[in-house]
Structures are given as structure tokens and as C-alpha cells.
Amino acid sequence: xxxxxxxxxRPTNLSEALxxxxxYKDEAKLLAGGHSLIPMMKLRLAxxxxxxxxxxxxxxxxxxxxxxxxxxxxMTRHVDVETSEVLRQRCPxxxxxxxxxxxxxxxxxxxxxxxxxxxxxxxxxxAAILALGAELRAVSIQGERWIRxxxxxxxxLTTALAPEEILVEVKVPALGPRTGTAYVKVAQKAxxxxxxxVAVVLTVDPNGVCQDVAVGVTGxxxxxxxxxxxxxxxxxxxxxxxxxxxxxxxxAEGVDPLEDLHASAEYRxxxxxxxxxxxxxQARASI
Amino acid sequence: MGRTIEVTINGTRYRHEVEPRLLLVHYLRDxxxxxxxxxxxxxxxxxxxxxxLNGAAVKSCTLFAVQADGAEIMTIxxxxxxxxxxxxxEGFWQKHGLQCxxxxxxxxxxxxxxxxxxxxxxxxxxxxxxEGNLCRCTGYQHIVEAIRYAAEKxxxxxxxxxx
Numbered sequence: 305x306x307x308x309x310x311x312x313x314r315p316t317n318l319s320e321a322l323x324x325x326x327x328y329k330d331e332a333k334l335l336a337g338g339h340s341l342i343p344m345m346k347l348r349l350a351x352x353x354x355x356x357x358x359x360x361x362x363x364x365x366x367x368x369x370x371x372x373x374x375x376x377x378x379m380t381r382h383v384d385v386e387t388s389e390v391l392r393q394r395c396p397x398x399x400x401x402x403x404x405x406x407x408x409x410x411x412x413x414x415x416x417x418x419x420x421x422x423x424x425x426x427x428x429x430x431a432a433i434l435a436l437g438a439e440l441r442a443v444s445i446q447g448e449r450w451i452r453x454x455x456x457x458x459x460x461l462t463t464a465l466a467p468e469e470i471l472v473e474v475k476v477p478a479l480g481p482r483t484g485t486a487y488v489k490v491a492q493k494a495x496x497x498x499x500x501x502v503a504v505v506l507t508v509d510p511n512g513v514c515q516d517v518a519v520g521v522t523g524x525x526x527x528x529x530x531x532x533x534x535x536x537x538x539x540x541x542x543x544x545x546x547x548x549x550x551x552x553x554x555x556a557e558g559v560d561p562l563e564d565l566h567a568s569a570e571y572r573x574x575x576x577x578x579x580x581x582x583x584x585x586q587a588r589a590s591i
Numbered sequence: 592m593g594r595t596i597e598v599t600i601n602g603t604r605y606r607h608e609v610e611p612r613l614l615l616v617h618y619l620r621d622x623x624x625x626x627x628x629x630x631x632x633x634x635x636x637x638x639x640x641x642x643x644l645n646g647a648a649v650k651s652c653t654l655f656a657v658q659a660d661g662a663e664i665m666t667i668x669x670x671x672x673x674x675x676x677x678x679x680x681e682g683f684w685q686k687h688g689l690q691c692x693x694x695x696x697x698x699x700x701x702x703x704x705x706x707x708x709x710x711x712x713x714x715x716x717x718x719x720x721x722e723g724n725l726c727r728c729t730g731y732q733h734i735v736e737a738i739r740y741a742a743e744k745x746x747x748x749x750x751x752x753x754x
Contacts, residue, residue: 305633305652312594312611312657335658342653343634345612355611359658383647407723408701409638412647413654494636496722 307345314357318443321361322470326445328354330467335359336379336418339410364417364472367391376474378417386411394478396590397485397503401432404489406496417471420456423463423527424497425562430457430528431503432487433474434520441473442466450475460526482515483507486586488579489523492566498523499567500575502531502555502583506543508591514538514547519580524572525559533557534580543588552581596660600625601669609656616640618656619666627667627696631725638724641697642666648704650723667696670703678748679703679741688737690728698724702738710749711742 315321325332333352335341336359344350358364364379367388374395376385385391385402392399405411405419405428419429420440430453433440438453442465456464465471479485489501503520517538522528533554541547556573563569593608600623607622619625619642628651631639635653642651643665670677679699682688689695698721705712705720712720717738718731726734 306614307612309610309612312655314657314660338655338658339635339653342655346633357658407638408704408720409641409648409650409723410635412644412649 305346307342308348308351310352310355312355312357314360316360316362318361318363318470318472321356321358322443322445322468324354324356325470326468328356332356334418334421334470336421337381337414338418339406339414340418340422340424358470369394369478370475372478374476374478376416376476378421378471378473379415380417382406382411382414382416382419383408385416395436395476396479397432397436397487397505398476400485401428401487401503404428404487404491404501410496416474420474421463421465421471423457423459423461425460425526425528426492426497426499426501426523427528428487428489428498428501428522431498431501431520431522433476434528434530435485435503435505435518436476436520437505437518439475440471441475442469443472444469448472454530457527462527480507482509482591484587484589484591486583486590488583488586490575490579500524500572500579502576502579504580504583504587506584506587506591508543508588511542513542514540517584519555519583521555521559521576521580524556524561524576526562529559531555531557531576531580534584538584543584548581548584548588552577552584555580594657594660596657598656598659598662598664600664601666611655611657613656614652615642615654615656615659616651618659619651619664622656625666625668629693629696631693631697636725637694638697638701638721639694641700641724643700643704646704646707648701648723665700665703667699670699677703677741678744679706679738681744682737682740683734686733686737686740688730688734690730694724694726694728698726698734702741705738706742706745711746712738714739 332354335357364377366377501522519531537551555576561569561572629639631637640652
């Protein structure tokens with residue numbers, strides 16, 4: 305389990321990292337927390353010639369309030385999201401999601417930016433990022449751009465990032481009034497990865513009718529997705545048990561579920577339906 | 592193509608030239624000679640290779656030694672002081688927290704982090720705190736009791752100091 309040899313760089317600021325990436329493009333890999341990349345390198349599924357370690361780029365590790373949004377630096381570790389008081393109060397979906405990632409050791413190393421840029425179809429953050437309608441800031445030598453969460457995940461392990469771009473920041477809205485959130489998952493026992501993870505952001509009007517809802521599902525398909533059919537079925541409806549059950553039944557509509565030795569496609573679709581219902585119920589209870 | 596790193600391990604400073612692809616666990620065992628840190632699954636699941644990096648528990652099989660440049664590392668060898676077992680080690684001894692012992696160094700360091708973050712953990716917190724460590728002997732019940740023992744012993748020691 306020894307990776308192939310590579311040349312190692314440890315830039316201490318973003319511009320240095322961008323210059324290296326511009327030079328080596330897809331012959332280089334960015335190392336964040338390493339908990340997806342290093343296992344892949346050990347299996348030689350990834351064999352970068354150049355490894356650019358962002359561990360020394362301290363400017364990418366922060367959680368900041370910015371009006372009615374929160375900004376999270378890409379190198380912010382899961383443990384710092386999990387224990388952030390400002391996020392717990394203003395975006396509890398993220399603390400709840402971070403809490404469910406891997407285990408304590410993994411959360412000490414793994415980063416939000418690394419997880420998103422790796423785009424593992426069973427990672428936890430993508431569900432929350434989709435449900436929150438987050439925006440992701442990508443920077444290259446040429447400049448920067450914002451990518452909507454929904455445009456970010458392209459396919460399994462594939463994102464909208466260009467080879468010379470670095471994901472530097474995640475922007476999420478603060479929790480609005482009469483809004484509840486939840487992240488629930490069924491984990492594969494050994495790895496902790498999601499067989500199915502569902503994140504919900506739910507807003508009700510003063511009469512308890514669903515005003516808006518966003519449902520992000522991970523682990524089920526080759527990339528995390530928004531369960532639009534569930535959302536459309538619920539919007540404008542009173543949130544009684546049957547409305548939630550009817551809507552949740554659509555959680556795998558139009559989706560081609562993954563199949564592996566841990567779960568059949570049929571089972572994953574079933575999990576998506578059951579756990580969407582539970583996530584919506586939990587989000588409603590949290591309002 | 593070597594790279595020079597400087598690390599402090601259990602209070603001692605080391606300086607070595609290492610290949611960038613050398614994993615931290617291999618550095619600790621093969622270069623520094625501290626074989627108390629075990630290699631288990633090599634896929635960051637089992638936790639046998641857990642060490643403390645700047646106070647945080649990490650799986651040293653999923654870290655390159657070059658990433659630890661400048662860091663303070665604690666391994667199982669750094670826990671006992673002056674021949675006196677650390678309360679967690681004592682707890683594992685008293686409460687039979689090990690059978691084969693393979694997972695023990697990692698388990699103890701995960702417990703060390705848990706108790707530093709949460710000095711009086713509930714059983715649920717203990718079980719969550721050692722979620723990243725597998726015991727193939729399935730001796731979890733005694734491991735939980737060992738950590739409770741250590742928490743209690745440290746609580747009494749703190750009380751004695753503050754008197």
C-alpha cells in the first residue's frame with residue numbers, strides 16, 4: 305500500500321498554490337485532508353506526479369458571518385464545522401452533517417473543500433450543500449467564479465472545477481425564520497460512508513403549510529442530487545403525515561441508483577424514500 | 592527526491608530526510624523505531640495506527656510524514672511518565688480492556704483525545720469517541736469500562752490537586 309513516487313510542494317499561501325497548479329494542471333493533485341486522496345494513491349487509483357499540499361495555506365481555514373450568509377474556507381476541517389458555535393446557531397444543518405462524517409480521527413483531518421472537490425457519491429456534505437443551495441467559489445490564476453452547488457457535481461468523482469482551479473470557499477445562507485433542517489443517513493457499517501444520506505431545509509408559513517423545501521440526497525446515485533419531485537409535491541401542502549409520505553415516495557424518481565456489494569439499486573431507492581420521509585419529519589420537528 | 596522534516600515525538604526532536612510518499616506510520620515505525628504504533632487495515636478504517644498530531648488523534652496510515660513537518664506527535668510510547676502508567680493505560684490493565692492487544696495503542700490514544708475534550712464522558716460519548724477504532728476481539732465492553740476508570744481516576748487526581 306505504497307503510493308507511486310511524486311514531487312511534493314507545500315505552499316504557504318494561495319497565490320503560490322495557484323501558480324503551482326497553473327504550471328502542472330492535471331498532472332498535479334491538491335492535497336487537503338488527504339482522507340480520500342491518500343487511500344486512492346495507496347491503491348494507485350490516483351498517481352499524481354506532483355502533489356500540492358494545501359495544509360500550509362492557513363488563509364483557507366475560517367468560518368465567517370457575512371450578513372445573512374456564512375462563509376467557510378475550503379480547508380476548514382470537519383471537526384471545526386462540527387464544533388462551530390456560529391454554525392450551530394445559524395446553519396445547524398452543516399454542524400449536524402459534519403458530525404456524521406467518518407469518525408473522530410477522520411474529522412480531525414478531512415476538510416469541507418477536499419470532500420466537495422473529491423465528489424465521492426457517498427460523501428455526506430454534498431447532500432447538505434445541495435439542500436442549502438450553497439455557492440462555491442473557485443479561483444485560478446485568471447480570476448474567480450462562483451459555482452452553484454447544483455452545477456458543481458457533474459458525475460462520480462467529477463466536478464465542474466477546471467484543472468487549474470482551486471475550490472476556496474463555500475457560501476451558505478443562514479437559517480431563515482420558521483425554517484428547520486435535518487441530515488439523516490444510513491451508513492455502510494465499516495466505512496461510515498452513506499448508503500443513503502438525506503439533507504432537508506424546510507420552511508413553513510405561519511399556518512404550518514410548507515412554503516419551501518429543499519431535499520439533497522447522497523449515496524444513492526453516481527452523484528448527489530436534489531429530489532425535485534419530493535420538493536414539488538410538498539410545496540404548498542399542509543405538512544401532515546400523509547403529505548410527507550406521498551412526497552417522499554418520489555425520492556428516487558428519475559434516478560439511476562448505484563448498485564454494489566453493500567446495497568442493490570432497489571434497496572438504495574427504498575432507502576431514499578424512507579429516509580427522505582424521516583428527514584422531512586425531523587426537519588419539521590426542529591422548527 | 593528527499594525532503595527534510597523536523598518533528599517532535601514524545602518530547603524528543605527528530606530531523607530526517609524522507610521520501611515524500613513515506614507514510615507517517617512507516618516513518619514512526621521504520622525510521623524512528625517506535626513500533627508501538629500498529630499497522631492494521633491501511634485504509635483509515637481500523638484506527639490501529641492512531642497517534643496524536645498537535646494534540647488531535649489522526650490515523651497515521653493516511654498521512655504522509657512530510658505533512659507532519661514541524662508538528663508535535665505523541666505515540667503510545669510517550670504516555671507513561673517515569674515508569675508510571677498513564678491512567679488510561681492503567682484502566683486498560685485493571686478493566687481487562689484488551690485481549691490480543693493489537694488495537695490497544697490506537698484505542699488508548701483515541702481515548703486520550705476523548706478525555707481531553709470531554710473529561711467526564713457518558714457511555715454513549717465514549718462509544719462515539721472510539722468509533723474510529725476497531726477491536727477484532729470485540730472487547731468493547733471492557734474498553735468502555737477502562738476509559739470510564741481513567742476518567743474517574745483523572746477526576747480524583749484533579750480534585751486532589753485543587754485541594
